[in-house]
Amino acid sequence: MKTIIEKAQWSIPSLIENKNYQFNKEKILTSLPEKFIDEAVQSISKWETYAPTPLHKLNKLNEELGFKEIYYKDEDKRFNLKSFKALGGAFAVDKIANEKSNIIVSTATAGNHGRSVAWGAQRLGLKCKIFVSEFVSKTRAIAMRDLGAEVIKVKGNYDASLKECIKQSKINNWKIVQDVSWEGYKEVPKLIMAGYTIMIKEIMDQNKEDPFTHVFLQAGVGGMAAAMIAGFAKYSNNIPKFVIVEPENANCVFKSLENNKVTTVDIVNETIMGGMSCGDVSTVAWEILKDSSNYSLTITDDEISMVVAMLAKAKLSEEKIIAGECAVPGIIALIGLFKNKKYLSRLSLNSDSKVLLFGCEGLTDTAMYKKLLDDGLKKI
Numbered sequence: 001m002k003t004i005i006e007k008a009q010w011s012i013p014s015l016i017e018n019k020n021y022q023f024n025k026e027k028i029l030t031s032l033p034e035k036f037i038d039e040a041v042q043s044i045s046k047w048e049t050y051a052p053t054p055l056h057k058l059n060k061l062n063e064e065l066g067f068k069e070i071y072y073k074d075e076d077k078r079f080n081l082k083s084f085k086a087l088g089g090a091f092a093v094d095k096i097a098n099e100k101s102n103i104i105v106s107t108a109t110a111g112n113h114g115r116s117v118a119w120g121a122q123r124l125g126l127k128c129k130i131f132v133s134e135f136v137s138k139t140r141a142i143a144m145r146d147l148g149a150e151v152i153k154v155k156g157n158y159d160a161s162l163k164e165c166i167k168q169s170k171i172n173n174w175k176i177v178q179d180v181s182w183e184g185y186k187e188v189p190k191l192i193m194a195g196y197t198i199m200i201k202e203i204m205d206q207n208k209e210d211p212f213t214h215v216f217l218q219a220g221v222g223g224m225a226a227a228m229i230a231g232f233a234k235y236s237n238n239i240p241k242f243v244i245v246e247p248e249n250a251n252c253v254f255k256s257l258e259n260n261k262v263t264t265v266d267i268v269n270e271t272i273m274g275g276m277s278c279g280d281v282s283t284v285a286w287e288i289l290k291d292s293s294n295y296s297l298t299i300t301d302d303e304i305s306m307v308v309a310m311l312a313k314a315k316l317s318e319e320k321i322i323a324g325e326c327a328v329p330g331i332i333a334l335i336g337l338f339k340n341k342k343y344l345s346r347l348s349l350n351s352d353s354k355v356l357l358f359g360c361e362g363l364t365d366t367a368m369y370k371k372l373l374d375d376g377l378k379k380i
Contacts, residue, residue, distance in 0.1 A: 076362020
């Protein structure tokens with residue numbers, strides 16, 4: 001029987017070290033204000049259905065890779081939205097609604113962020129307009145409609161849906177709740193990122209033993225990745241190596257680090273990882289990522305379905321784990337690095353390494369999950 005690492009290529013098309021790395025807690029917690037983090041954690045932890053999500057050991061995977069330990073934060077258990085995005089959008093809606101009444105909120109989304117905003121609006125009885133690209137599945141659109149939102153489909157990709165959202169919101173005086181920032185629009189993305197940081201507080205509470213050495217962070221616009229780094233700055237005395245993971249066709253953080261400035265990527269071929277298909281890094285996230293991430297790498301779509309199936313069948317851990325397409329890039333990247341001894345050495349990944357991965361979404365798109373699972377089961 002073939003082992004996990006023999007079953008596919010696990011290629012890493014590109015990897016770079018951030019030459020400008022200089023971790024500065026004070027600077028990070030100014031970019032993402034500590035008071036926002038405190039407020040988000042206090043608020044979210046009081047929500048009626050709040051509970052910390054599980055931190056699983058991927059012990060079966062680690063038996064093959066030979067690190068010290070591999071942990072996986074399972075966001076499939078996050079409220080009933082099954083994604084870390086539930087933390088940010090809904091918290092930002094809460095904040096905005098406290099400051100203004102009778103508002104209509106709007107956002108552009110690839111799926112999970114929109115559900116969070118729709119859920120936050122539903123909780124407060126607010127109207128919600130959500131702009132999606134033509135590539136967003138019917139399943140995801142229906143999930144947002146079921147939360148009371150009006151879903152508006154836009155021709156083109158995510159960036160096209162964002163432009164249309166901004167345009168229509170200005171005309172109609174809707175309040176945009178967006179997880180990406182631009183000139184003159186920075187506070188709301190910071191509130192959203194502050195909501196995400198509760199994941200790190202939970203992890204620190206769940207893991208009181210020896211610290212992590214490597215943390216793998218998926219990036220679309222970079223909001224989650226930057227928020228996790230800020231969470232470590234806030235809640236951990238130990239600072240691990242941060243590795244940014246992106247699809248090879250949507251690598252705006254990689255290109256920005258490579259060019260030492262915010263760089264737009266023209267997405268020609270859409271990735272299966274729809275929530276990570278972003279051509280522009282958030283400027284708020286960039287303020288943290290440009291100095292505080294250690295490495296950036298890209299992966300292909302080739303192993304997505306296989307890892308989804310491996311998790312579902314408890315091939316990587318003792319538990320069966322439901323993971324969406326954007327939950328598995330960290331696992332793919334880690335195995336890809338393992339297969340390249342030169343990369344392993346560069347990142348100081350060895351038998352003393354304690355690795356943290358983020359399963360940032362679970363069953364958020366039933367049709368897509370079934371398709372990936374069926375395909376992956378044939379491969380394993």
